[in-house]
Amino acid sequence: MPHQASYHDASLPEVSGQARVQHENGDSHGRFRDQVPVLGGIYLFTTNIKGISSMRLHRELGIGQKAAWFMLHRLRDAYENETRQFFGPAEVGETLIGGNRSNMSNRKRKKLREAGLGRGTDGKTAVAGVKDLDTNEVRARVFESTDKKTLHPFAKDNAGKKAAVYTDDATVYGSLPFAHESVKYSVSEHVRDMVNANVIESFWALMKRVMKCGYHKLLPENLQRYVNEFAGRHNARGSEAIDQMGKMVRGMEGRHLRCEALTADIGPHNGAQ
DSSP states (O other), X not given: OOOOOOTTOTTSOOOOXXXXXXXXXXXXXXXXXXXXXXXXXXXXXXXXXXXXXXXXXXXXXXXXXXXXXXXXXXXXXXXXXXXXXXXXXXXXXXXXXXXXXXXXOHHHHHHHHHTTOOSTTTTOEEEEEEEETTTOOEEEEEEXXXXXXXXXXXXXXXXXXXXXXXXOSOGGGTTOSSEXXXXXXXXXXXXXXXXXXXXXXXXXXXXXXXXXXXXXXOOGGGHHHHHHHHHHHHHHTTSOHHXXXXXXXXXXXXXXXXXXXXXXXXXXXXXXX
8 A cells, every 4th residue: 555655755756857856956947847846746645545735735845835725626636537337236325524513613603594504414515425345446426415316317327237236225215226225224224244335434434534634624616626536546545656646647638727716716715725
């Protein structure tokens, strides 16, 4: 498994000797020096299995925090969109992303009350996922709701027609067009033979733990990119660092995410994003 390395670690792939020499000599001219922070950013992004914050990245690379924040979002956006369907068996599940009301400030709670949002699922964002138990790959996407019209097409797009699909006993999964079985959480049944939803739940648990500990402010407008990061890193975790970097570079082709698109609807940048 790739280790969590520093940009200054000796194991950093030597992509260009000229680039490293010009960077170490402080040469501010030439295109090679400009490429070094990007290559270092890709390396740190792919080899830190629990993610890396913009604060740490800006210290490691010697660039501004805002530049590091923008770089990370562009890297998240570069994960390739897989279209191959899973042959199964596969687990389908969903989770909700959002802060606990008890941990919010009085100002934030007042704002939610004025918006007519109560407790529970109000004010939270839904994320649905499919995990193939054979390949251990996962696909995840942010949705506005978790009703039948949303989850059924998502499941059909990612699981083949002959795949066995396992879920919990939520009513929305009742008529999935697969060889479908479910466990009954309502009566404390979490596994029955090979049928369970614990694997996709473990992915949600890891993703939420990293979001809580590593990233202190996640906005709904950018949540899909964070989900792409965790799913992409999960799927590539068995590959060597250089192969992960190569896949990341291929995913960047044709993508032109601009800073204006990231900040247009989220207000002033406050250094916590």
